[in-house]
Amino acid sequence: MPAFEKAELLREFHWNPDWVTAVSFLGSTRRLFAGNRLGEILEWELPEKFEPEEEGPDPIRSYQGHDNAITKLLSTKDGKELYSASFDHTLRRWDLETKPEKEEKIVLNAGTIYRQQFKRSGKKEEPVERTVSVCSKSKNLGGHEEWINALVLSWDETLLVSGDDGGKVLIRERSTGKERQSWEVEGWVHALAFSPDNKQAVVSERRPLVFDSAQRQAIKLWDVEKGEELKDLTEEYKKHYLPALAWSPDGETIAVGKGEDADGIIWLLDAKDGKQRKKLDPVHRYGVTDFAFHPDGKHLFSCGRDTVIRIWDFHEGKLVKELGKPRGGQFKDWIHAISLNHDGTLLAAADMAGQVNLWRLA
């Protein structure tokens, strides 16, 4: 069992026109994708070996189509399909086959260049320009009319599940894109996770009002086939916003992460009855943002609004390792999302500071 003792930061891919908000490896390939708050998506091709003294590689391609923040990126295990969800109400499947025809120049430190104009002194950076090919072919799967915050693939990859701020949960057949089932929740869909047997979904909801009786936080288990509520777990999570949910590959544990500028507590639930089995310690300060399960089926990874990635043994409910340290002033910076590659040797993190952090885990 890898103990992650030797985990180290391999690379920081700087890309700061805006916050990097989503990240995903493509199946078992060496292709890495990241999305940002402007709706831009970039691709890097990782080398087989990383030389310690070098930097890079540079991004090779950009994917155009979204015009608002990318909330989720995910791919199929065979590396043939890439999906992206966004605030622009679209859920897209990208054409990875067709060779890109155009090229464009991008400025990797565009954010720094913009902010420099307000500085009166200090060194001014030069723009870091790179040329990338452009892919603009994607299929908008439709079905949503609000910000899409949640996107998951079922464990057998037959179903693609998404949820939006209009309260809609939508389940489609991945291969055809056809709608299989959908239902409405009362609030806005915040996060969701699917059971490995495709029978249940856990959905967290919110309506983030302040001092208002219509404020809502909820978490429920749903019967996927019938589209009906199975169990309401909200009672134990009143006043908690839950931006991250994950279902373990053995189907027995549900990880629930609290967030949205509050102490990022992680609870492990028994999937059979929804009861809290363990509360993990320490918390992510200011909130959890994402979960990922390691392919070894024993470890849970979490990231949050404190730039720390934590590795947990989720059977024991114990912390195994922390990657990174809290960074920033009074209110720390965020890691928006994490992605593990197919064999769990690499981890990519979407860093709000405008970069993708690449960690070697073993």
Added chain:
Amino acid sequence: MTKSTLCTPAEHLHRRSFLKGTLLTGTGLTVANFGNLFGSKALAAETQKQKKRCILLWMNGGASQLDTFDMKPGRPTGGPFRPIPSKVDGLEVCEYLPKMAKIADKLAVIRSMKTQSPGHPDGIYHMHTCYKMSERTPHPEIGAVIAKYCGNMDADLPSFVRMGPTGNTGPGYLGPDYSPFSIKRDGKLPNFANGGVKPEVEERRTELYRFLEEEFAKSHAAEPFENHRLSKERAWRLMRAKEAFSLGDDWEKQKDRYGDTNFGRGCFQALKLIEEGVPFVEVGHDNYDSHANNFVCHKANMQQLDPAWSSLLIDLDQRGMLEDTLVVWMGEVGRTPKINNRAGRDHYVKAWTIALSGGGIQGGQVYGKTDEDGREVTEDPVSEGDLFATIYKSLGINHRKKHYWGQRPVWLTPEGSKPLDKLFA
């Protein structure tokens, strides 16, 4: 029990006589008066015909101008909301204000607010009184001023009603007569508004109470005693006038239009109170102070604000009341163009937005401009004093009216304040 009509204002207005009896008839008999609004309505209607009214929609915490009426799409300060066109050419509003977009021809949007108080206590004070918070002078809130100059002391309904999160300054140097009347944030009466004892018991013990207070007041003039006595009187008046606060079937019919929310019901209650002759109602909306998670916060708030505000304006217009009713939309501060690392916006007073409707203001216009990122005002900056001068002008109040605080003269707006004439039809 019928109310004795035609009590002259002089008999009622003076504080002492108020304390002398529940109501003083022509013959000096005291008569209790519970639950009968008829006489009050007629009286109020008569005196209100000439007078103007005002509704203040208070966005507590400070709404973000860049996410509502002064959008900067595509700019680094723009954020994830997208603008939509409105009924007015050249005026785009946030996608989450679709109903307001359809009636934008009733709005005058001032994008060039440039104010001085960036915090909450000082900002709330400054935007309710147009003066900086300081101990020297207790300035009256806008509601107290309007209560004084547009109100009718005879009416059972108070002249200055507020609900939800609002200003908290009070009547200042105008005196406790113009203190605000606070009700619950959804427009409902506070708890315990129903009389707890039989009317004859209420009457006789009230008389005893008043006797005791009068004796004490002869030798003790300190303000807290006065405030206490007057709010007791106000409580009794409220018990008499509580019919105006039960919306009953009306609300059932309207709640889909206004939104079944505290703010929605509060706006509908405000409409009703204005109809009954109350000259000033403030409806507070919580909470816009999004130092963190600015966008989800504003999205949720606007989903409540849009139907309530638009229905209020439409209903005022349909009833022919919009011409005489000024509706002010504002908070204590704007929010920073820069988005911080909690996905929030902090306080910003160098360039922000408020909106006015009705009350003789020409709708469908934008006043003032900000730069491409919303950092600075580039045209026609508006100070707190200018804004208040404009509001007072709309309501027929002299914005340079002088009062006295002790020996010192004080004015309703600071020197140099000028109403924005361009805004008027």
Added chain:
Amino acid sequence: MLVSCFCLATLVLGSTLAGKEKASIRGVIDREISATWKKKELKAAAPATEAAFLRRAYLDLVGMVPTYAEARAFLDDEDKDKRAKLVDQLLADERHARHQAEIWDLIFFTRNPANPSATRKRGRFQEWLRKQFKENVPWDALVQKILLAEEEGSAMFHVQYRNKPEDETVALNRIFLGTQLQCARCHDHPYEERTQRDFYGMAGFLVRLSVREEKQGKDRVWRIEEKSSGEVLFTGAAAEAQPGQKGEPVSPKFLGGEELEEPELPEDFKEPDYKKLKEAWPKPVFSRKQKLTEWLTSAKNPFFTKAIVNRVWAQLMGRGMVHPVDDLNPENEASHPALLEALTQWFVEQKYDLRALMREIVLSDAYSLASAGEDTTAFPKWYDRARVRPLSAEELIASLRVATGFDEAVGKDAKMPSSASSYMLKIFGKPNDGQGRFQGGVDEHLFLNNGSQLRGMIRSKEGNLSHLLLNDEAPWEERMDRLFLSTLTRYPTDSERKKFTAYVTSNEKPQETLEESIWALLTSSQFRFNH
């Protein structure tokens, strides 16, 4: 004849004054205050009546009005030193400790404490705090105990600010040093000297504190531990902060003073694995908490003594000499700078004895002016009239219980005051506009007018006030004494006696009208305020 008497009187008075000044600070208080009246050409109010002094002293020192028996005992006493004796008696009373603990608990936590899941239930801390006041622990020692948090039950102040050294910095400075730092958190002060670095320099003292929770049976017990390493990271003005900025560590620095000198940690130093420790952590190599505590509570600290003296003064006299009491900045001048200085020095000499300070203030002439007069100010700046301030919710509940004889009643509904209490706290918890000015919402009037709780407390039951009055055999005119003394702590005026007697006897069932009379007295403005 008259002249010689006068001379003799002056001589005697003069020597007594001189004697008094040597022995106590009271004379200085009165001298300074009357000097200012003269300068401002103000005419001070007359001295308060014995009854007014009695009520005021009880409310200020034990947080409730006196019982009928206590009132009679004082008013009937002919001893010319009875005021001093009363004050000593009240200061030693258990209710004094309880009242002071309530006041300070509210200052430390307010009605909406931070970290509510931990701090809302702080019974142990409140008990510990009451004990400190019961033992008259000197103020500097008390603050040290709170900051060091080593005694059982004393840790709650820090618990409020778990992992939030910036928030705690603001609170510590405001409460104990009367210094406003919250602006400096995000930017350099526009016109004062405080910079953001000053703020972070103070936060550096607190960053190594850690809150540890222990379970003792069903209770949670809190411990404050301190690490040997860890720094606050500073990223510049909040308005310019950008994600990706790595903060730079700021060394701890005393506000307005020097950087803290600390020994360097040994090269191979490693913090113990705190997550594995089950019991108390080892002491840190060097304790910043200790140094902060020493500096903050030192008599040499220019703000520490001044802040507490000013606060206690404000508690009793209504308005601090520096106002507001948590803003002792140089722009905010004291109304009586020489007096404040003298009191500050004296308090140090008295070794921070709070009871001694309160005693001197309460027995000064300035404290015992009447609240009657034409001046409408609630808290006169020049102390030319007694202040008028509303009873806190706790004081109101306690006083209503005393006045109605609630606790003496047999067969009372034991639940009643507590359900009334939660309403009371909600309705009476915050009667002013944040600037200390009483606004008087309708809520409290509606509650008292229409709610059944107060009527229930008044309703005649064996042992309580109504019952006693109904079964008294004296004529009603005479029973009015007891009625007024129990409720308003004074005898009725002639017209009041007449009016109330007529009122009560006008009804066939005097119980009803008697209870209504009690109601009128208890809901009146003269009951509502401490004046």
